[in-house]
Amino acid sequence: MKTCHTVLRYCATALLLPLSMAAQDNPQPPVMDATAHRQAVEGARKRLQNAWREFGERNARGEMAPDIFSLRVQPKILTTGEMEGLMKQAQAATFPEPDVVRSVNGKLNVTLNVFKARNQIGSDPVYLRSYNGKLVGPTLRCRPGGHSLHHGEQQPRSRTRHGGCDEHAAWV
């Protein structure tokens, strides 16, 4: 019904490596065999359900005071010395913007590869599912372009090794 100014083309690729393929100098979590893994997941589900049951019982008895949303709670004022200590924890001396992808002539093309990547939060190394290997996805900026476009008729599809929406999508 409407003319459209921006088509957001997004290409998500789920690329999840078996953990054993990771390089040796990249310490990775230990790999479990399938049966042990299934049992571990079942165990976590049961503990999570138990945690909810316990929370529910205590909360219903009024033992879990709700979060306090009060403007009356006065913040602690950091001293200059405490501030110096805090600044030592600052991970970046400047403000880090995420990568930016902009629309061109009413079209924005972006490929998001999903894979586990090593990053650092504070001083902790982490190995987490990611968009393009980062801890935050790129900022997508759509600018009104005035182009009138029709919605494509492409169907969902999967691919094996080549082709697809971005030839540069790497299988790393």
Add this chain to the structure above:
Amino acid sequence: MADVMNTLHGFNTTNLHTHGLHVSPSGISDNVLLEIPPRSEQKYEIVIPKDHPAGTFWYHAHKHGSTAANVGSGMSGALIIEGGLDTVPEIARVPDRVMVLQQIPYVNNASKPVCPAISKDTNLTVGVIEAEYADCSFGPRTWDKLGRYTTINGVKLPVIRMQPGSVERWRLIDSAIREVIQPELVRVDHSGQSAPSKLNFHEIAVDGLALGRVATRSKLELWPGYRSDVLIQAPPVSGVQYVLRDARVPGGGVIIPEERRYLAVVIVEGPPNPMPLPTDDAVRRFRLPSIDPKRVTARQSAAYGIIPKGDGVVFTIDRQPLDFDEARQNTLGEVQEWTVISRNNVGPVSHPFHIHVNPFEIFSILDEQSVEQLDRDPKTGAVLPVWRDTIILNEGWKVSFRTEYTDFDGVFVQHCHILDHEDEGMMELVEISKPPAPMPMADAGAMEPKRLGSPYPAPAWSLPDATGKVQKSADLLTRPTVLFFYEGFACLRCNEQMTALVEKAEAFRKQGVQVIGISTDSVADLGKALDGSACPFPLLADPEKRVFRSYGCYADGPLHGLFVLDATGRVHWQNVSMTPYLDVDALLREAGQVAAPARSGAVASRQP
């Protein structure tokens, strides 16, 4: 044990959601029912309407079962539609920072005391989020037990440098998966400085949608999924420092170490660079228009709740966990009024309500004492409705909003934005169907005039009249109406129909029925109908035939259409055909029956 579908599962399967965008939920658009399994690829094409509000939206993974794990790992990003507020000079000239707030609940060796799955044999030298540790990353009180830091754009404690007096726009996006974040800007103690002890947030938009004013606040309350566009003005003195601090005080007696509260540092330095803040008048016109309560055609309610079951709990909406075979049914064109609450059987719990595709205008938030919690106009004291796409439901509170289903039919979801609640079942499918469409070409029977068993809401429009003034259905369709579609002044058969309608114009008026014509003519050509003599009812121009299409009056070209609508804009009788309907006396009777209950004050029945 709840069924496996409503558990944290399938962490390696993902998909994409464009949170807050008013776009199609179908096909390869904002379709969260798609699944992208490992080693496969999915193309999306999301068409953003030309008149889409500009603002701060975001995208994130949304596969049921892995949403918390994916988003909690950092699979989210900003999606900004430029324009709107960006064009206000006081906003256009200032630095524009994207701030994706994250609470990434990884477990590692240091988590052993609070995570039983990490045995003495496990060696987690790197932090991970995995299903076998799901009870440590997700669930009640896990965030505070893990002791992690809130990050911005993936970084712990970023440093922002501002010149004295300067202004910045911060686009805060709360992608945290379960806890509220309550930012405040608190000065670091410096003796001799005259700078204020706190900096204010001058909020101009929430959830990407303009407030229409500049709301000055000393603290924000950001629930998972919320956005807040704020202007920050540095004090006029150099050498002063502030910390962006989370003021949340968790329940259950948990004490948060002070340093875990700090999100960012603001250092004011360099030469003064004073900048003005915009006035309310400068931003007012960017707010979405309010929905007139008189236009409401349907009501909905939803109650979010955790319910004990067996050895655990179930996460529900209206006491049912997610069932992919059930969808809440709606019709395109409806204007709905919703009441949403949080009602749990495990003591009080808060749930952020979120619905895809269509934003909503909240007109009331009542707390447990029925005290209105929405902002009020500082001058008049009037409650100020607010447009959002996500809103917190506290136990015992009642949130009421209106929403309009325009443009997009299809299946999407509403859910709790505490994402492990969502993965565990606190989600519901919502379906918007097209209204029963007239079938002009399908068979001869469909071409007969038709009184409908169940009236449906007429599609909305805004079209120019012969003077070029734009007329809106919302304003005009508040009385019983005969709406006729005609091909234009050059069509002789149309003129025959119009002449017949003009002759009976007074009879329609006496029955309380208005007549409106919609033509394929341009504004300039509208006046040429009736050989240029004045028409006793409004004629509207639809040269692009969009409204013709939305009423089903189009099949390889425009068709003739006649619709009888009641005072709430619902279609009771219709005729769509290759030839115009000329039995105006019969039309007068039909219109009179539709109008009769409106005159007597009754609504339900058209039959005497």
